[in-house]
Amino acid sequence: MILAKTGNEAFAYAMKQINPDVVAAYPITPSTEIVQLFSNYVSDGEVDTEYVPVESEHSAMTACIGAAVCGCRVMTATASQGLALMHEMLFIAAGLRLPIVMAVASRSLSSPLNIHGDHSDSVASRDSGWLQFFCETVQEGYDTLIQAVKIAERANLPALVGIDGFILSHCQERIETLEDQVVRDFLGRRKPAYNLLDWRNPILVGPATLQDYYFEFKRSEIEGMNQVLPIIEEVQAEFGRIAGRKYPVLEEYRCEDAEAVVVLMGSACGTVRVAVDRMRAKGKKVGMVKLRVFRPLVHSLLKKSLVKFKKIGVMDRVDAVNSYGGPLFTEITSVLYDTDERPWVFSYVYGLGGKEFTPEDAEMVLEQVLTGKEDELVTYVGVR
Amino acid sequence: MFKLADLAKNKELFSHGHRACAGCGEALGVRQIMLAAQTTGLPVVTTMCTGCLEIFSSIYPHSAWQVPMIHTAFETSASTASGVEAAYRVLRRTGRLNEEIRIIAFGGDGGTYDIGLQALSGALERRHRFLYVCTNNEAYMNTGVQRSGATMFGAETTTTPVGRKGYGKKQFEKDLTAILVAHGIPYVAQGSPSFWNDLITKMQKALDTDGPSFINVLAPCRLGWAFPPEETIELGRLAVNTLMGWVSVGMLTPEKSRVVAICAVE
Incomplete structure (x- = not known):
């Protein structure tokens, strides 16, 4: 279907089609609309999502972690100070190898306060262990957000998909969308290796890990990231076959x-x-x-x-x-x-x-x- | 009323072998709580914040937890539980999980009164169904006994040392239980492992509550309070009975100052 959508609208629409199990988010300019529009889909019963309107971005990322550990497909959206407030939890999401997907309308960081677009927020999160995608157009943002879910779940790593604040988040473009069912078939269901709610097989998540094991955990996480490129290329190729659009890395x-x-x-x-x-x-x-x-x-x-x-x-x-x-x-x-x-x-x-x-x-x-x-x-x- | 003989038959979901100090009030409290959790007959999934409990119960590759447990960060026990509960809800609603589970979040007084208060407040306001247990030893004991929002007036800690001018903490502690009551959640209580039957009864009530519930558990700390390990239970009892514990300097009157359960129906 061909639609006129701003970046935020396209992200919200993609999220509707992805139908995540849990979305936990907090409003912040210029990404507010993403979840605001998504909450309409929740309210109209068009998605199965449990929407958690948290009291801060810190809790947004934490709730995402809690839900992702339970095997759910989890998404959020934020920008700027919100991403900065999440900073502590970004490392934990990646360290726990949770495929959380985050839509970001990139914005500068205070001070001085500025709501407009630059890459300060995402790049400041560079070393947190998240995959990071930067998009040129609204179309690419829509396509990338859908791909990111699959890439993150295959890599067992969280992914951030950025569009430039206002420049893309608030500007309307003609975009080609996929049918809901095509998106859902493309993504399938998340198949986690572990699930916190599986109480018959109890797991301990996030133990204290000191000099004797910490480095090994980090090394394994780094190796996980080292192996992502072929996954990205594979998923892009699969996406290209259903959408007819390709984006080289x-x-x-x-x-x-x-x-x-x-x-x-x-x-x-x-x-x-x-x-x-x-x-x-x-x-x-x-x-x-x-x-x-x-x-x-x-x-x-x-x-x-x-x-x-x-x-x-x-x-x-x-x-x-x-x-x-x-x-x-x-x-x-x-x-x-x-x-x-x-x-x-x-x-x-x-x-x-x-x-x-x-x-x-x-x-x-x-x-x-x-x-x-x-x-x-x-x-x-x-x-x- | 519970009988010790019956409780002894329950499984130790918080098992021995952890690294708590001898005579740790928090370890005693958590052990009682995990014994009590079984009285509902439902499985439990747990979260905890960074602090003594996390350090002594879960140093990789060891774990004292015989139930699912997640630790994320210091201020995040309630917000992690929010996510777990949201996952539980959606999985139940969409027919992917067909059994009831109870969720318990643990936090120390630092993680609850101070750095995690916002996350706790938000989770309660959103009415996630989970029990939050604050194991309150009235200071930051894990980092070496620094003052917290739960430390009493006059108490000596490493950041409120007694000196030529200083006489300990100059401020009164905040009345967290009253703050919790003000959220209008269906169940708020205070307890102590020194009154085990009372604590276990409150646990059962809390877990049966349809909505958020909260128990503030006084956990004497032998390091921070400086007493011999064999006196934990006695000190907890004295603290409650003589008003020297956390209930002593709050809005509660002496008549009400014995371990009180405050119930407000939503």
């Missing part, structure tokens, strides 16, 4: 013979596409590499792709205060360090707090990368 846009490319995540990829087209029309050899999955970091794919280019601009919609370039920049320079080619890599930080990022800004960045004229370690795009 790493997309190269007009990168053939490119001398300079930019790498980035999220909605600004659409903006950069326009800039690339304009510059290609002028005969300039530029392209874009879109990264859709931030965790697991697909370092082998990144390396394979990026060594082909002489100059690379890495664009972060978040700053890691006083680190050696933006968070994605440091990842990518690490990935490229042991290659013979060692391309030039430049760090750009743009669009914090929803600061407008126009095709002209993108052209400026591409032009700079192409000419290799960068004096500063980090270029802050468009800041006064």
Whole structure:
């Protein structure tokens, strides 16, 4: 079915089709609508979900953990301060290997308070052990949220699916949706290995684990994350067969013979596409590499792709205060360090707090990368 | 009234071999509670917050729990129980679980009076059906006896030391039981392992309550209260009877200050 939906509406609609067993959530701009709209589906009896309107995001994530341990398919949604408040519990969800799926309308972090889109919230959760997807369009958000359920359950790891706050969460797009039954058949039912409510086979979840075993648990969790990429690719292929839409983990846009490319995540990829087209029309050899999955970091794919280019601009919609370039920049320079080619890599930080990022800004960045004229370690795009 | 001879036949769902201090009031209380939990004839699933109980009952690869137990974080026993109860409800409603189960959440006074109060309040307001047991030893004993919102006026702790000017905690404890009553939940009680028959009766009432229930259990701590391990039960009894326990400095009058059950019908 073809529908006009904002990012939040598309997420809520996908959640209706997923029909999770439990949703526990707390309102926060700009993700509020996701669960607000979903509660209508609950109220109209269109889903079987037990909806828990908790008193904080901390309790939202905790209730999700409690329900997921009981074998349920569990979802939530949040943004910004809400994700920051959940921080403690994110690590616990991942450490317990629970496939909770969270829709995030990415937003900046206080202070100063700002409700608009950047990647500060998700990237601050980078080391929590969650899979992280960044979407370019509302369509991709809808498709990714459905895929994330299957990926998370196969990987036994939680997954975060981000759309940029307001830029996607509140902008309407034409999207193609699947039928409810198609989504439900695609996902099947969650098959957990353990269930807390199975009292005949009692389990202890979350024991104190000290010097003698902690490291082994963490190592096993890390290995779980290391093995996620093939699962993502498998699920994407399965999804492609039913939906006819495919999203590579790493997309190269007009990168053939490119001398300079930019790498980035999220909605600004659409903006950069326009800039690339304009510059290609002028005969300039530029392209874009879109990264859709931030965790697991697909370092082998990144390396394979990026060594082909002489100059690379890495664009972060978040700053890691006083680190050696933006968070994605440091990842990518690490990935490229042991290659013979060692391309030039430049760090750009743009669009914090929803600061407008126009095709002209993108052209400026591409032009700079192409000419290799960068004096500063980090270029802050468009800041006064 | 329960008979010890009958209770002794129940299974030890909180088994021996855990690492609590000798004479630990919390371990005694939890053992009695898990014996009492069987009097309903229904299986129980449990949650606990970080603290002494979690540390002494569940150091991997050992466990004292003969029932399902989940620990997530310090302030989260009630919110974890919310999730477990939501799962229970949806599985029952959709016909994927066909038996009744009772849920018990444990928290110490730090995890209940202080850092976990918001999560507890929210869970009660949402009317999840579970029993919350606060094992209250009136300070942060697990981290080494720091003052909590449950510590009494004048009590010496490692963060309210008696010195040339200091005389112990300068504030009164909060009356958590009254706060719980104010939530209008169907069952709120106070108990002590020193009055085991009373505690077990209250456990049974709480588990039979259709809705959230709460029991505040005084658990003398030999480390924090500084007494020999053989005196736990006696000290608990004295605390209740002489008003030196947690019921002494609250809104309760001396006439009512013996272990009181406060029941408000929703």
